[in-house]
Amino acid sequence: MPHIVIISSSIRRGRVSHRTALYFRNFIEKNNSGSVEILDLSEYNFPLFEERLRFTENPTDKVLDFAAKVKAADGIIIVTPEYNGGYPASLKNVVDLLYDEWRRKPIAIASNSGGPFGAAQVLTSLQFSLWKIGAWTVPAIFQVAKVQDTFDENGEPSDKIGTDKRAAVFINELLWCIEAKKRMD
Numbered sequence: 001m002p003h004i005v006i007i008s009s010s011i012r013r014g015r016v017s018h019r020t021a022l023y024f025r026n027f028i029e030k031n032n033s034g035s036v037e038i039l040d041l042s043e044y045n046f047p048l049f050e051e052r053l054r055f056t057e058n059p060t061d062k063v064l065d066f067a068a069k070v071k072a073a074d075g076i077i078i079v080t081p082e083y084n085g086g087y088p089a090s091l092k093n094v095v096d097l098l099y100d101e102w103r104r105k106p107i108a109i110a111s112n113s114g115g116p117f118g119a120a121q122v123l124t125s126l127q128f129s130l131w132k133i134g135a136w137t138v139p140a141i142f143q144v145a146k147v148q149d150t151f152d153e154n155g156e157p158s159d160k161i162g163t164d165k166r167a168a169v170f171i172n173e174l175l176w177c178i179e180a181k182k183r184m185d
Contacts, residue, residue: 001032001033001034001035002033002034002035002074002075002175002178003034003035003036003037003072003073003074003075004028004033004034004035004036004037004073004074004075004076004077004174005036005037005038005039005069005070005073005075005076005077006021006024006025006036006037006038006039006076006077006078006079007021007038007039007041007076007077007078007079007091007094008021008038008039008040008041008042008079009041009078009079009080009081009087009088009090009091009094010041010042010079010080010081010088010090011041011042011088011090012081012088015042015081016081016112016114016147016148016151017079017080017081017112017144017147018040018042018079019147019150019151019152019153019154019155020079020110020112020142020144020147020150020151020155021038021040021077021079021155022038022151022154022155023151023155023156023157023163023167024036024077024079024110024155024167024171025038025155026155026156027164027167027171028171031168031171033171033175034074034075034175037069037073039066039069039070041090041091041094042090044062044063044066045062046062046063046066046090046093046094046097047060048093052096052097052098052099054099054100063097066094067097067098067101070098070101070102070105071100071101073105074106074178074181074182075105075106075107075108075138075174075175075177075178076105076106076107076108077107077108077109077110077174078091078107078108078109078110078126079110079112080109080110080111080112080119080122080126081111081112081113081119081122081147082111082112082113082119082121082122085121085122085125086121086122086125087122087125087126091126092129095129095130095133098133099133099134102130102133102134102135103133103134103135104134104135104136104181105135105136106136106138106174106177106178106181107130107135107136107137107138108137108138108140108141108142108170108171108173108174108177109123109126109127109137109138109141109142110141110142110143110144110170111123111126111141111142111143111144112143112144112147113144113145113146113147114146114147114148115145115146116145116146117143117145119143119144120143123141123143136177136181138173138174138177139173140169140170140173140174141170142166142167142170150163
């Protein structure tokens with residue numbers, strides 16, 4: 001069974017995009033799609049990016065722990081809000097911090113917004129950053145518009161049937177990419 005890491009990238013007080021991360025953890029566990037772990041960037045309190053991890057002289061234990069979990073994951077789901085058309089600095093910080101850990105890693109993107117467009121603008125910039133470091137971004141995306149109305153605090157969707165149907169397509173695409181990577185290695 002593949003191991004999937006979900007990166008919850010918002011560190012804001014009162015954030016709602018974390019609900020999407022909770023939803024995916026519940027969905028993956030309920031469907032026995034793999035083992036799953038949430039890496040919540042609000043719990044890491046990373047220092048501002050100065051240098052890639054491999055060139056850092058004394059990285060913290062938390063940084064090393066995060067890097068090891070990303071490296072060990074078979075696939076990753078990044079859950080990101082859209083801030084002014086881009087993704088949060090907390091996510092940019094860890095994307096830039098790591099390099100080898102991202103290389104050829106299947107990564108699926110779930111974008112969130114409080115408005116009606118599901119953070120469509122964030123997708124291009126995040127995909128481009130991930131492509132530049134050699135990550136494998138999964139073609140399927142999962143956009144969440146009005147995230148505050150789509151999921152409750154525990155990640156339960158307001159439209160369970162519709163959300164689960166979209167999630168199944170998204171997760172199956174990630175699982176296909178994970179399997180394809182294993183066959184190529």
